[in-house]
Structures are given as C-alpha cells and as structure tokens.
Amino acid sequence: MRSVLCFGEALIDFHAEGRDTHGYPRAFVPFAGGAPANVAVAVAKLGGAARFAGMLGTDLFGDLLLDSLKHANVDTRDVTRTGEANTALAFVALDAHGDRSFSFYRPPSADLLFRPEHFRADAFDGTAVFHICSNSMTEPGAAETTREGMRRARDAGALVSFDLNLRPALWPRDVDARAHVWPALQLADLVKLSAEEFEWLAVDGEEAVLDRLWQGHARLLVVTDGPNPLRWFHPDADGELPAYRVPMVDSTAAGDAFVGGLLQQIAEQQIGARDLDTLVATLPRLHATLRHAAAAAAIAVTRQGSFVSLPTTDEVLAFMATHS
Secondary structure, three states, X not given: OOEEEEEOOOEEEEEEEEEOOOOOEEEEXXXXXXXXXXXXXXXXXXXXXXXXXXXXXXXXXXHHHHHHHHHOOOEEEEEEEEOOOOOOEEEEEEOOOOOEEEEEEOOOOHHHHOOHHXXXXXXXXXXXXXXXEHHHXXXXXXXXXXXHHHHHHHHOOOEEEEEOOOOHHHOOOOOOHHHHHHHHHOOOOEEEEEHHHHHHHOOOXXXXXXXXXXXXXXXXXXXXXXXXXXXXXXXXXXXXXXXXXXXXXXXXXXXXXXXXXXXXXXXXXXXXXXXXXXXXXXXXXXXXXXXXXXXXXXXXXXXXXXXXXXXXXXXHHHHHHHOO
C-alpha cells in the first residue's frame, strides 16, 4: 500500500483541567498533537500506511511525540531532531461547548527549522498523498520548504493535499497570511477548509476564491462547518452533504480526523490527482468517501485530546452503521 506522507509541525497540546475559585485552570495535561501529525495518526489508526516528516527538539517533549507517533504505527524515518530549538507547545482551553482556543509557545521552535535538505533522497518514493497545512508557512524558510515538498511530491506522482488549518496567533502581526497561503493553495490538488477559513479567504466573494483556486492544480475543495452540512466544489460541479450531529467534548482534532479519514480513503482507493475528476463524477463514491471522513471527525469530537481522540476503522464503521 502506498503511503500518506504528512509534513509539518508536531507539538504538545496542554489541555486545561479543573478550575480554581477564580476560574483559572488548576492543571494542564500534555497530549501529543500538531495538525499534520494528527492526520498521520488518523490515517494509521484507520488502517492506512502513514508517515510523518518534520523536526522535533532533542527534549522531553520531542521524545514524547516520537514515541507517540511510533506507538500509533506511523512511520517516523522522515523525522529529524535538533538541539537548536525546543519542541513547540500549545495550551488549549475549552469552552462549555467543547470549542477550543489556543495559546502557542512556538517561535522559535524545532519544526520551523526543517529545510529541503532534511528530506531524505527517496522520501517521496511510493507516496500516494503528500499532506501539509499552513502552520509550516509562518516562517519564510519553513514556508519555502513546504512549497518545495509539494513540488517534489507532485514530481514523484503523489496527490498533494492542503488543509489551511488557520491559526492567526501563529502569524506575525505585520504579515498578510493570505498572500503566503495562496501559493500553497494553488499547488494543491485537494484543499480542505473550514467554513470560517473559506469566509476569511473570500475577501472578494466565494466565486473569486474558486476562480483563483481552479487556476492552480486544485480539482476538489471540501469545506466543513461543524454540525452543519459540508460543501464540496469542483470546477464543473458542487454539492453538499449533511454532517453527523453528536455531543461535542473537544473539537481540537476534529478537522484533522476528517482529513485523515479522507486521505486514508483516497490512498486505499488509489485515487491520484488525475482521478479526482472521476471521483467527483461518481457521486455515490464521492459521498461515501466524504461520509467516512465525517464519521471519523464526529467520533473525535466526543473525546478529549489529539492523537488519543482519533478513531479506528472498526469504530468508524460501527458509528456509520448506527448514525444516519
């Protein structure tokens, strides 16, 4: 089976637990996380061949992340270590509805020091999908490395996937993040956005976003909106599907669970960049693929944490059998 290679940051999510008399957290509990690392774990737990490429610090948290990835059966041969910066940290607070907010302790951090020369010479051989998100684009050197990875993956015949996963707090205040993410959006074959991210991009309206997206390599855009219907777009078609409604405990890894479920299905069905048109033209197949991804996300939001919240194939199939 060809692998899904996820590139970018892996970090420690510290989740707040308990409240003191003033309403502040009594403790923060560490969970292995980071958007592309979450996607790699999601693919692996769903039975896919998953790999992670990125840089971790030679610190306790880097050890925890590496061990957690290996325990989840993610191939870590593309992980490098550095003593020049620490592993990134994120402190996560949840509101009464399970929606999260982040406080990042990141720049400088180890993941931002990964450069093109750190990719192994054969890193993209046998790769079905190369997946990234915008969090590896907040520093110029890391951003160019991300785009170079996308180009190398395409040259090797992999489908290129991009989840915007916007975290405004990670971007310098004087930087226009839109200008930096658009080159990556146009290098991707498959793009995933949240409804809020779609609105953020749509300065001149949704049609302007779509027109610009189709000028690049993209053939499929998927827009999720929590419990509301998800929307999908192709240059020649569009549609929507209802989402699963479940009690939400923690939305931290919901988007990553969705992407992992989607990419695992794409790799399993051997869907390449040139096959996305055929996938869209066969609506029952497209809908089944998207429902599988939505089920993975629905399960993830009922659990706290990142890696630990991601479901297995058996859990997804059981969920889909009992939820309409």
